[in-house]
Amino acid sequence: MTQNQLFTPIRIGGLELVGRFVKSATTETLCTDDGFVTDDLIEYYEKIAQGGTPLLITGNAYFNLYSKGAPRQLAADNDDKILGLRRLTDAVHRHGSKIFMQIYHVGRQASPRLVGRTDAVSPSPVFEPTLGVRPRAITREEIEEAVQGLADAAARGQQAGFDGIQIHAAHGYLINAFLTPHTNRRKDEYGGSFENRLRFLLEVYGAIRQRVGQDYPVIMKINGSDELRLRKGLKPDDMVKVAQRMEAQGVDAVEISAGHYESGLTFERGHWRKFFSTVTTIGVGRNLPSYHRIPVRLLSPLLDWGLRRIASYSEGFNLRYSKLFKQALSIPVICVGGFVHREAMERAIVSRECDMVSVARALIADPFLYRHMQEGVQGPQCDFCNACYARAAAWPTDCYNDEVRAQRDRMLRTELG
């Protein structure tokens, strides 16, 4: 193996990508209130495509009101969305990049009031402590609706010109919540044994395949571990078993992340100094009841310290998991988490800890990161301050670190003329 692996082609199913670098999903809060694509969203994606990123994955798209997690989120809930989605895929394709749509059901990890409903659904009514949500158990009728809804959303994505679909089965959202014994305590055929907990994902995948055909790339984002200490979370071995089953079904690649919200947001990592005060004043937490919001704000320094202790940042922080998937699977394994330097990405691929890397925050700081790495140019660099994540789902996704944002704006003015 040689260096420069990052810039060598790879296939996901039948789709050839020019390099092994992916924009990981970031919910952008740039759509209309009812989920239509806007010019601002297109501009956001177009910049990343202009930067040469071989594959872009959209933020999580919902398909009905119960699956929706936030205002101004991308929707694939109706055929009337296809035209706008087509404008998005055309814009990305014009720059030679590929684009997948991520589809999901938020489950219990959303404040229902924020999206205009009164309750949330999950496999079982297990309290979600970060948002203070007690969901109700999803009914079998709703399960069937969700399976069909996700398949319809995937078919709309295909019609709109997406090069593939990513099923979001990570981060504690509904599909993940079905897999995890802590959140799935059902007594019917969707709960209990490994097979039963896997059933919902298998049904979703099967219904999607039926709609999009055998040759269309369908990939999955999955936790390497639920990182649910002292609760019945899934461990790396369990997750590898899930991925092996999905590979046997025909899934074309897996992206490895980790954690539920109640794990302590371990899928992000970095520093959290202003995170909790920001979330509870101007972020999604501003709508929490005061008995929840005020203690979080007061305990902010303690929470920052605690989160850094249970899940400290290191570049490629999910590699410890992705390498286990790499050993067990033949399909491409994508690792997300903390990447910012070319050397670290190269090392991860060359040492066979993953086949590809994906990046969220470092691309918010520098949408031209891929091209900059190719050219050996140092662009604006993410310092994982989580100012973007603190505003996620409430503000348009952007870099909110004043210094890095100023560098980014200067860079865009210079490079775009």
Ligand SMILES: Cc1cc2nc3c(=O)[nH]c(=O)nc-3n(C[C@H](O)[C@H](O)[C@H](O)COP(=O)(O)O)c2cc1C
């Ligand atoms: C603003 C923001 C929005 C995000 N939205 C999504 C999302 O819609 N779907 C998803 O799977 N992950 C989402 N994530 C998580 C990222 O995809 C990624 O897993 C995480 O940020 C770790 O990668 P990074 O260290 O490169 O940022 C989001 C992250 C951020 C910062």
